[in-house]
Every structure is written in structure tokens, then in C-alpha cells.
Amino acid sequence: MSETEGNGADAQQPPQVKMQILGQYIRDLSFENILVRKGAQGEVAPDISVQVALDARKRPTDHQYEIICKFTINSKNKGDGAALFLLELEYGGIFHIENVPEEQLHPFLLIECPRILFPFVRRIVSDMTRDGGFPPLNLDPVDFVALYRQEIARRAQEVQQQAPVNGGTA
Template identity: 85%
Template sequence: MSETEGNGAATQQPPQVKMQILGQYIRDLSFENMLVRKGAQGEVSPDISVQVALDARKRTAENQYEIITKFTINSKNKSDDAQLFLMELEYAGIFHIENVPEEQLHPFLLIECPRMLFPFVRRIVSDMTRDGGFPPLNLEPVDFVALYRQEIARRAQQQAQDTPANGETA
């Protein structure tokens, strides 16, 4: 291959991906402090579980998407399994996205966009737990790639269970 052929191929790069956050907001927020309602009894040693769910929706405007992150944070006392608090947060962002190939758009929306929103979610969770009378909870970073892969595997397994095996009739 000549040098000019190599350079010609390099100029045919795909257009650069553009992503802009147009807005972000709390869709739903709930913080229930069971410890105060029931009254603290004995030693409290929290065991915290965090569940994350994601959703992406195309908006009517061209190249715009709404990404919704749903966090459910449950804190129970290790000694007696009594619930201390329950926090549910739906945090959304409106994104303008251009030049992402169609086959890469779904993972882009459910990996890159939530990564951009996560620092704001982390701050809200920290402030709410502190304002609710607990030490501020600083969420560990979420591996959105692993979360995406788990969801794809779960959907594939569900689809395999819903589809009859070869030779069987429905």
C-alpha cells in the first residue's frame, strides 16, 4: 500500500459524537425514616443495599432522549434486621445526542448518560440521608457497563424462556 492510500483512509473518519445535557431534574423522591417513627432501641449498625434501574426514552424533538436513573436505597439494622430508612430516587436527564451509530445508541444511552448524571444523584443521596438524621451516605461509583450487560443477559434469558425449543409447538 502506498503512503497516499493510507492517508486517504485516515481522512474518512466518522463524525465526532456530540452529547449535551439540556436539563436534569428529580422525577420522584421519597425518604422514609423508620428509625424516628419507631424510636431507636439499642445499638444501630446499618446494612445498606442499593438497587439501580435505568430507562431511556426518545423524545419528540430530533436527537433528544430522556434518561431516567432509579435508585432504591434500603438501610436495615444488622443486629435485628429492623428497617432504618428507605430512600427512592428517580433522577432524569434530557440529552441531545448526535453522530452515534444506531447499533451503539442503546448502550450509549444506558451507560454514558447515567455516568454523567451520577455525581448529581450521589450528592442528592448524601444530602437526603444527612438531612434525614443519618450520616451522609456517599454512594460508591456504579459500574454502568456491568449493569447494562446484566440487563442484556437477563433479557436474553427471559426471551429464551418465552420461546419454545426447536421441534416443540406452542
């Protein structure tokens, strides 16, 4: 194979995606043990709800992005609906990312990056609930693809609902 053939084959392959985690941190953490403050009344059977929100932003340095995973975990008693605990966690990561096509960057930031951060979030939640006086809560894996699709659909619906209002006032 000649040198020109080798170069031609290399030119056809897209550049390899590069991703490096530059840092991870807890931006905000709050745990309230409401059960202890109010006192337990009868049998306690926890009902846990988990809400996840994601945010991504470009940093001033080239190829650097900050991803924030926001988890709000509410536990209520199934019997009477009384609050047991509330855990709020904002966990961030700084990523260096190169060679991701522009049209794929948004989903990459809001799916792949949170997927990498999730095991650390899971550990923090487990430790906080245990240290807060409850059995350790091991979060089920989060489907970040489904979460991304839901957010895109929600935004599209929001835009669609605003369109007639804006169109009618023109």
C-alpha cells in the same frame, strides 16, 4: 497534498459524537426515616442495599433522549433486621446526542448518560440522608457497564425461557 486527498481523508473519519445535557431534574424523591418513627431499640449498625434501574426513551424532538436513573436505597439494622430508612430517587436527564451509530446508541444511552448524571445523584443521596437524620451516605461509584451487561443477559434469559412455551403452543 491536493484538495481531493484532504477530502478523501476526512470522508474516512466517522463524524464526531456530539452530546449535550439539555436539562436535569428530580422526577421523584422519597425519604422515610423509619428509625425515628418506630424508635431505636438497642445498638444500631446499618446494612445498606442499593438497587439501580435505568430507563431511556426517545423524545419527539430529533436527537433528544430522556434518561431516568432509579435508585432505591434500603437501610436495615444488621442486628435485628429492623428498617432504618428508605430512600427512593428517580433522577432524569435530557440529552441531545448526534453521530452515535444506531447499533451503539442503546449502550451509549444506558452507560454514558447515567455516568454523567451519577455525581448529581450521589450528592442528592448524601444530602437527603444527612438532612433525614443519618450520617451522609456517599454512594460508591456504579459500574454502569456491568449493570448494562446484566440487564442484557437477564432479557436474553427471559426470551429464552419464553421461546419453548410459545413454540409448544403453536
